[in-house]
Amino acid sequence: MKIYNTLSGRKEEFAPADGKTVKMYVCGVTPYAPAHVGHAMSYTFFDAVRRYLEFLxxxxxxVQNFTDIDDKIxxxxARAEVxxxxxxxxxxxxxxxxxxSLNIRRASLYPRATEELPTIVDMIQxxxxxxxxxxxxxxxxxxxxxxxxxxxxxxxxLEGMLAGARIEPSSHKEHPMDFALWKGAKKGEPEWPSPWGPGRPGWHIECSAMCHHHLGETIDIHGGGQDLIFPHHENEIAxxxxxxxxxxxxxxxxxxxxxxLGEEKMSKSLGILVTVKDALQKFSPDALRLFFLSSxxxxxxxxxxxxxxAAERGAQRLRSAASIEGQGTGPDLDSDPYRRRFVEAMDDDFNTPQAIAAxxxxxxxxxxxxxxGRRFDEAQSTLRELAEVLGLTLRGLESGTQADIAPFVDLLVEMRGELRKAKQFELADSIRARLQALGVTVEDTAQGGRWRKG
RNA sequence: GGCGACGUAGCCAAGUGGUAAGGCGGAGGUCUGCAAAACCUCUAUACGGCGGUUCGAUUCCGCCCGUCGCCUCCA
Structure with missing residues (x-):
């Protein structure tokens, strides 16, 4: 498969260095505020990357880090007095x-900056x-x-960077672009001992140290948002x-x-954001994932x-196709062409929009x-399998913490079926409308009524 | 100021040097007591503007306009 490499600016043929195991590091968050949908998008995508590589x-x-010590924290x-x-x-x-909740699989390992101090100090030394x-x-x-x-x-x-003229000169630095590996502690700040005095690690060094510690000198994939290219990833390389x-x-x-969001980047520090929590209250995880991966x-x-x-309605369509029952006996539906399209799309630098089209x-x-009236069980399981590669569950909305309402709804739907047979349409329609108002959609099929939440 | 990205139908969004995937929405139809779902048909004479290269460009090159990002913490 091909992956676009920021370093070369081109798509390159990808295989892990050892041919079998992909060493992948994705920059994690600084946990000082709730996560927003920008984080959700990034980690959803890299989750799909991981799933597809495993599919291959x-x-x-x-490995994904937590920067659990930093100026913002x-x-x-201090402000919250905690x-x-x-x-x-x-x-x-x-x-x-x-x-x-977003069905993002847990990383193999979540190292934290504060737990990597020895590695960090060694590396700085x-x-x-x-x-x-x-x-x-x-x-x-x-x-x-x-x-x-x-x-x-x-x-x-370096010349181009200096032209930016937004660099604050530091009297301690030899060159304005030199960056901190270790920050001496000020009074009252958390600190760790080091040969250079008490302090804490700079932002970039932790990722270098963790990569080296947990994955070795050379890793296959390093991921993150484009806003990390400079200076964070540049400095990691250095x-x-x-x-x-x-x-x-x-x-x-x-x-x-x-x-x-609107015309601006979502940003924690600028407060322009929609939190993951808010998004999950309004939309299903599948809808969010479909939205993220549709571009x-x-x-x-x-x-x-x-x-x-729009993605929510699309997700519903996929769900329904993945869950219909009652296949016939006619010739089997061949899903191979769709599987090929899916693989071809994903092989081309994770072209998820095309994979989704398939x-x-x-x-x-x-x-x-x-x-x-044809057979489609094989095709349907292919649909579920490929959806799962993208991390789409295609599961309906769960009933949440409520007791299982299924037997009761089943009963109502069954009774309504009897009413329809007896041509009591007004009453049947009323039941349907009232169930809808309670969040249950009823649909009549040749095999009788069926229902779903939402 | 420097570097980079983007501009495709009502909306979202792929893609290709030889006349445009998919989704949502919309229109018509099949089915249905009705509805919903599903399925079928239709929904971009053309891809920001102007030039250039080419037999031919939306696709390559140049310029312009517009939008965004990075250069400072940020997925």
Missing amino acids: GYSVVH IERA DPAKLAERYIAEFYDEMD GLIDKGYAYPANGDVYFRVRKKDGYGSLARRT QSESYTGAKPFVRFWMHNGLVQ YYRSPLKFSEESVE LFDLARQVNRAFDE
């Missing part, structure tokens, strides 16, 4: 819950020893000019390659486009309720086979 027969080691915790670690812990728990970093005034900085090719991921040069001497640090860099992952995606509502076409064929 690879095993995938998927300290700031928020312990920074507690604050982070709370948002991490929320994050797990929400990602589970190693960088100092090799001349790539220098302590200054309790901080430690990376010497950007020492790293060949710094800026190549972002396609920038740190990791300088430390290990191994090139490349990452074989395939993958970056998803950003979710926009190519590298393009920006505009979030709008109308678009997700799913909709297959769903139509299943419905047709039903109408024509």
Whole structure:
């Protein structure tokens, strides 16, 4: 299959370095606020990446970090007068819950910055020893000019960056673009001991350290949002390659486009966002996933309720095709052409929009086979299988915490069937309308009434 | 100012050097007591604008307009 590599700017043939196991690292969140749909989109996409790679027969080691110590956490915790670690812990728990709700499979490992201090300190020391970093005034900085090719991921040069003129000069830095590996602690801040004095790790070093610690010197895929390309991923490359001497640090860099709300990027710090929690209250997980995966992952995606509502109706159509019962005896529906289209689309840099198009076409064929009295069990299971590769459950809305209403609704639907037979249509229609008002849709088929929630 | 991305039907959104997937919506039809669902047919003389290359461009190149992102924390 082919994957677009940000580093080369081209689609390249992909296979894991060892031929079997894909080492994949996806940048996680800084848990200081609720997750928004931009996070949901990114992690949904990388979940689909992982599922598809496994579908191809690879095993995938998927590592995703939590940046559980950082300026924002300290700031928020101070304002709320809680312990920074507690604050982070709370948002991490929320994050797990929400990602589970979105049917995003758990990563193989979720390392946290605060649990990687020894690795981080070792790496910083190693960088100092090799001349790539220098302590200054309790901080430690990376010497950007020492790293060949710094800026190549972002396609920038040091000169170009300086032209931005938005860089705050720091008297302790040798070069304005040098970045912190270690930040000396100020009074009252959380701190860890180090050879350079008490402090905490800089933002970029944790990812380098975790990658190295858990996945080795070279990993197959490193993913994240496009907003991480610079400076975060650029700096990761600089740190990791300088430390290990191994090139490349990452074989395939993958970056998803950003979710926009209205005309702007969704952003935690700017407060422009729709939280995952809010979205899940309005829409089914399948609808959100279908919405996310209906556009190519590298393009920006505009979030709008109308678009997700459209996806909700589409999801319902897929669900219904995946769950109809009562196949006939005519010739089998052959789903191979649809499977091929799906695979071909996904092989082309995870072209999920086209893969989804194949799913909709297959769903139509299943419905047709039903109408024509043909067999479709194999096609239907293909539909479910491929949907699952994208992480779509195609399950109906669950009844939630309520006791199971099924026997009672069944009874009403059955009684209504009797009324219809007796041509008591007014009463039958009234039952249907009242069930609808309670959130149960009743449909009449040749085999009698059937119902679903929603 | 520098770097990058994008601009396709009412809306969302793929894609190709030789006249445009899919979804939602809409119109008509089949089925139905009605409705819903499902299925069938239709719904972009053409892909921001202007030039260029080409037998031929929406697809390549240049310029312009518009939108967005990054350059500072950010999936």
